[in-house]
Amino acid sequence: MNTYETIALIGVFIFIFFLIFKNRKSAQKEINNLNEIEYLGTSTMTFDDVAGNYEAKASLMELVDFIKNPEKYSRFNARMPKGILLYGAPGTGKTLMAKALAGEAGVPFYAVSGSDFVQVYAGLGAGRIRNLFKKAKKSGKSVIFIDEIDAIGKKRMAGNLRGSDESDRTLNALLTEMSGFAEDSGTVVVAATNRIDTLDRALLRPGRFDRQIEIMLPDRNARKDILGHYLNKRNAEEVNLDEIADLTIYFSGAMIENLINEAAIMAVRENSDKIKEEHIKSAYLEILAGREKNNYENKLQKTITSYHEAGHAFVSKYLLPENKIIRISVIPTSKGAGGYTLSTPGQEIMTKKNIKKHLSVLMAGRVAEEVFFGKENITAGAQNDIEKATSLAIDYITKYAMDGSTFINYEILSDKLRIPLTSVEASVKKLTEEIYESVVEIIEKNKDSVAIIAKTLLAKEVINQEELDKLLSKDH
Ligand code: ADP
Ligand code: ZN
Secondary structure: OOHHHHHHHHHHHHHHHHHHHHHHHHHHHHHHHHHHHOEEEEOOOOHHHOOOOHHHHHHHHHHHHHHHOHHHHHOOOOOOOOEEEEEOOOOOOHHHHHHHHHHHHOOEEEEEEHHHHOOOOOOHHHHHHHHHHHHHHHOOOEEEEEEOHHHOOEOOOHHHOOOOHHHHHHHHHHHHHHHHOOHHHOEEEEEEEOOHHHEOHHHHOOOOOOEEEEOOOOOHHHHHHHHHHHHHHOOEOOOOHHHHHHHOOOOOHHHHHHHHHHHHHHHHHOOOOOEOHHHHHHHHHHHHHOOEOOOOOOHHHHHHHHHHHHHHHHHHHHHOOOOOEEEEEOOOEOOOOOOEEEEOOOOOOOOHHHHHHHHHHHHHHHHHHHHHHOHHHOOHHHHHHHHHHHHHHHHHHHOOOOOOOOOOOHHHHHHHHOOOOHHHHHHHHHHHHHHHHHHHHHHHHOHHHHHHHHHHHHHHOEEEHHHHHHHHHHHO
16 A cells, blocks of 8 residues: 555545544534523422412422422322323413422422424434433432423324324333333423313323313412512502402413513613502503504594594493493504504303304494494404404304304314315304494494594593593483
C-alpha cells in the first residue's frame, strides 16, 4: 500500500465515520430534545393552592398518605390505585392538583404531555415512556403526570380507522410500565384529559387508570375562593367578591386567574396604587367583548348598530328578565364587533321554551335592523348572531329532539344508517323562520321602547345595567 492509497483509505474511513457520527448526533439530538420536555423537580404546591373541587381534593389527599406510607397499606393487602385519571374542561386545575399531590407528599414530580409523543420517530415514543418510568423509579417515590393522555390513548375506531402503530406502541409501553411497578412503591401516575369519551377503554381497566375523578368548573363559592386567592396574592383593595363571582359564571380557574392578571396590568397602566374593583370590571369587559377601539367614522353604521344592540337588549329584558344585562355598547371592539350587549348568562334550565327565548334574543339584533331600516338595509353585523343561532337551532333538533314528537339523535341516525341529514335542514329552516317572525312581532309592538334604548345608545355609546332599567321603567 503506498502513501496515496493509505491517505485515500483514511479519507474513506473518516467519511464513513462522519456519516455514522452525523446520524447518531441527530438521533441523539432528537432524544435530547424530547428529554428536555420532561421536567423533574419537587413541587412546592399544596392543596391550599387549589380552590373548589372539594371531593376531588379529598380523594387525592387520601393518596398522600399512600405515597408516604405505602407499607401501611400493603400490610393489609389494600390495593391502592396506580393510576388516577383527572378529567374535565381545560383550565380547571388538573395539572395544579397533580402538582399539589406531589407537593403534599413531598416527592418529585415528573411531567410529560401526550401531545409530545405524537409524530416522533418510530419507537421513540415507547422509548420515552420507558425512560420516564426508569427515571421515576430511580428517585423512589414520585408522582408521574401525563397531560393530554388522549393523544396516546385514543379509542380504537371500528374498522381500524385509527391506524397509528406508533401511538399503539406508546400506549402499550405505558400499560406495560404501569403493570410493572410494585403497588407499594409509592409511585402514582396521574393522567389528565379534557375528553374522557375518546379514551381507549383499555386505559380505564383495574390496575391502570381505575380511579377517575372529574374536575369541574368552579361553582360560585369556589369562584369566590379563587378570586380571593389571586387578589390576596396581589395588591388589591377590598372588592365585592360576590358580584364578581356572579359575573364569572362558567369561567374556569385559569380564566379567573387571567382576569385578575389583566386587572393588575390595568392598575399598572393607570399608575394606580392598588387593584380596584373597576379594574376587574374593565378587564372582564375586555376579555368577554374585546378592547374598545376608536369610534365609528360612519354615522349611519353607528345608528344601525345602536338599533341592533337595542333589539338584543330589549328582547332579552322582555323574554328573559332574570338575566342581567351588564352593559350595552356601540363602541367597536378589537374582537371585530361593532357593538355588544353583554349579559350574565342565566342559570335557567334549558327547557324547550328557554332555548326558543335564547334564539329570539340572538335574532333580535337583525330583526331591529329590519324593522327600523327596512329589509334592504340589514347589515353584516349579525354574522356572529347567525352562527350562534344556527348551531343552537341544529342542536334543538338533532340533539335535544325538541322538534315535533321525534325522539331521535340525528347524528347517530345519519352515522349508523350512513344517510345524509337532508331532512334536518328543512326543520331548522322552519324553526328559525317561526321564531324570527315572533321576534318581528315583539319589536313591532314595542318600537318605542327599542327606539329609546337605541337613541340613548347613539348619544351616550354605553348604557349600563341601572341606566337600562331606568330607561325601560320610565317608558312604561
Ligand atoms: P388544566 O390542567 O385543568 O388545564 P391547570 O392546572 O393547568 O388546568 O390550570 C391553569 C391555571 O389556572 C393554574 O395554574 C392556576 O393558576 C389556575 N387555576 C385553575 N384551576 C384552579 C383552581 N381550582 N384553583 C386555583 N387556581 C386554579
Ligand atoms: Zn348582534
